[in-house]
Amino acid sequence: MVDRVGVIGAGYVGLTTAACLTHLGHDVLCIDSDQSKVDELGQGEVAIAEPGLTELVRDGLICGRLRFSTAMNGLAAVDVVLLCLPTPKGEGGEADVRILEEVVATLPGLLAPGCVVVTKSTVPVGTGNRLAELLRDAGLPVVGNPEFLREGHAVEDFLRPDRIVLGASEEDQAAAERVAALYGETDAPVWFTDPSSAELAKYASNAFLALKLSYVNILAELCEHHGADIRDVGRLIGLDSRIGPAFLRPGPGWGGSCLPKDTAALLRTAERAGVDFGMLRDAMKANARQQAAVVRKIRLAITGTPDGSLAGVRIGLLGLAFKAGTGDLRDSPALAIARELARSGAVLTGYDPGVESAEPDVVQVVDDPYLVAKDAEALVVLTEWPEFRELDWTRLAAAAERAVVVDTRNLLDPAAVGEAGFSHTRLGIDGHGPGGAR
Numbered sequence: 001m002v003d004r005v006g007v008i009g010a011g012y013v014g015l016t017t018a019a020c021l022t023h024l025g026h027d028v029l030c031i032d033s034d035q036s037k038v039d040e041l042g043q044g045e046v047a048i049a050e051p052g053l054t055e056l057v058r059d060g061l062i063c064g065r066l067r068f069s070t071a072m073n074g075l076a077a078v079d080v081v082l083l084c085l086p087t088p089k090g091e092g093g094e095a096d097v098r099i100l101e102e103v104v105a106t107l108p109g110l111l112a113p114g115c116v117v118v119t120k121s122t123v124p125v126g127t128g129n130r131l132a133e134l135l136r137d138a139g140l141p142v143v144g145n146p147e148f149l150r151e152g153h154a155v156e157d158f159l160r161p162d163r164i165v166l167g168a169s170e171e172d173q174a175a176a177e178r179v180a181a182l183y184g185e186t187d188a189p190v191w192f193t194d195p196s197s198a199e200l201a202k203y204a205s206n207a208f209l210a211l212k213l214s215y216v217n218i219l220a221e222l223c224e225h226h227g228a229d230i231r232d233v234g235r236l237i238g239l240d241s242r243i244g245p246a247f248l249r250p251g252p253g254w255g256g257s258c259l260p261k262d263t264a265a266l267l268r269t270a271e272r273a274g275v276d277f278g279m280l281r282d283a284m285k286a287n288a289r290q291q292a293a294v295v296r297k298i299r300l301a302i303t304g305t306p307d308g309s310l311a312g313v314r315i316g317l318l319g320l321a322f323k324a325g326t327g328d329l330r331d332s333p334a335l336a337i338a339r340e341l342a343r344s345g346a347v348l349t350g351y352d353p354g355v356e357s358a359e360p361d362v363v364q365v366v367d368d369p370y371l372v373a374k375d376a377e378a379l380v381v382l383t384e385w386p387e388f389r390e391l392d393w394t395r396l397a398a399a400a401e402r403a404v405v406v407d408t409r410n411l412l413d414p415a416a417v418g419e420a421g422f423s424h425t426r427l428g429i430d431g432h433g434p435g436g437a438r
């Protein structure tokens with residue numbers, strides 16, 4: 001069945017949702033309060049780099065089933081409206097749902113009775129029940145449908161998700177069925193549950209990933225103390241089907257627009273409920289320590305001591321985004337490390353295939369990876385873009401003042417950087433065993 005769908009918010013989640021639902025045959029009106037974004041999208045210009053997204057947006061515009069607007073009144077004609085609004089980190093760590101609540105408060109005056117209101121934003125447990133109560137008198141059923149897409153894989157994850165979660169009260173089950181039908185034929189398990197379970201499942205999923213990552217980052221440190229290799233340790237624990245191989249690569253810390261804010265929000269939820277979720281607090285602390293440890297490694301590689309001065313030292317950064325495949329700088333560990341290096345007096349140049357500009361007082365962004373090496377005393381790989389492996393390391397060595405590379409993603413080919421004369425610092429690989437020199 002073709003539905004007339006409204007999507008509010010045209011960011012990573014909203015634009016992907018709008019474009020993919022159009023692709024699945026629906027008629028979609030996508031609303032955003034940002035006039036310039038709406039104008040650009042109406043011209044088929046997509047500012048975020050997501051494989052396949054621009055094509056889907058343009059296909060939708062051409063066939064006339066995808067429209068963009070800032071005007072909410074067009075929503076009067078839709079059967080389902082999906083809320084894809086920001087829920088940023090508020091004071092004390094909890095999710096700030098004010099934008100969402102302000103928009104929801106306007107819906108009874110805008111939507112036709114029977115229109116299904118769907119929360120795709122990540123919202124704290126209890127939000128769905130509260131919204132359902134608020135909208136019941138207006139005859140608007142509410143369904144929670146948390147989104148699990150990853151940046152850089154947004155379209156693929158939306159169209160082929162691991163699961164579709166629908167959280168609704170007993171009386172809104174028919175509405176939940178209607179939302180499930182939006183996705184058409186799918187191989188994914190479609191799971192109907194209550195609103196609170198759907199909300200908690202979303203936070204629990206991100207928090208579990210964060211726990212796994214902090215675990216592997218600490219293991220990498222332990223590997224260094226014992227001369228072990230984190231790649232082998234990760235592979236060997238990942239072969240246990242109960243653990244699985246994903247999310248076992250150490251790095252400069254986990255970041256992005258979701259994991260940091262969602263772990264903080266879940267911790268706050270637990271604190272409010274009087275539930276001790278100390279392991280989550282520890283994982284967050286370990287993440288902050290990881291970024292500090294990387295800064296110490298960089299100091300050590302350049303000055304020979306973990307506390308050495310970086311005043312006036314030129315450092316080239318390869319990668320600024322929080323992970324490869326995106327230009328997103330929100331809560332990027334790479335940028336946090338850059339800030340710390342800049343605070344210590346280092347002079348930074350950075351290149352990232354997805355990033356055109358960052359914080360000018362921290363790092364000068366260039367559009368050529370070889371420029372970051374110019375007169376640098378060290379290169380630091382902070383984001384795992386595969387193309388960094390393919391760089392001409394002899395050329396980089398020639399441009400640099402000193403051939404020193406700190407590879408916080410264990411990405412580079414040791415033979416290629418070694419042959420070019422670089423000293424190569426990695427995470428959890430090159431330790432010297434107990435009592436060895438560090």
Ligand SMILES: NC(=O)c1ccc[n+]([C@@H]2O[C@H](COP(=O)([O-])OP(=O)(O)OC[C@H]3O[C@@H](n4cnc5c(N)ncnc54)[C@H](O)[C@@H]3O)[C@@H](O)[C@H]2O)c1
Binds near residue numbers: 151
């Ligand atoms: N980014 C992800 O990978 C991802 C994945 C799953 C879930 N989520 C969750 O989805 C939600 C949205 O995240 P996002 O990354 O898409 O955010 P985003 O910041 O990329 O996009 C939000 C959009 O909402 C618009 N907006 C803000 N206020 C508005 C208003 N009052 N009316 C209309 N539009 C308004 C903004 O202009 C922006 O375009 C959050 O709750 C997030 O936690 C994000």
Ligand SMILES: O=c1ccn([C@@H]2O[C@H](COP(=O)(O)OP(=O)(O)O[C@H]3O[C@H](CO)[C@@H](O)[C@H](O)[C@H]3O)[C@@H](O)[C@H]2O)c(=O)[nH]1
Binds near residue numbers: 206
């Ligand atoms: O082995 C690994 C895997 C990931 N990371 C880091 O972990 C962070 C998070 O990566 P990822 O989860 O891929 O980022 P997001 O695109 O923010 O996606 C997460 O957050 C989204 C928003 O809630 C969810 O929808 C997704 O399911 C969830 O994976 C990044 O800094 C990565 O560099 C590592 O350091 N090592």
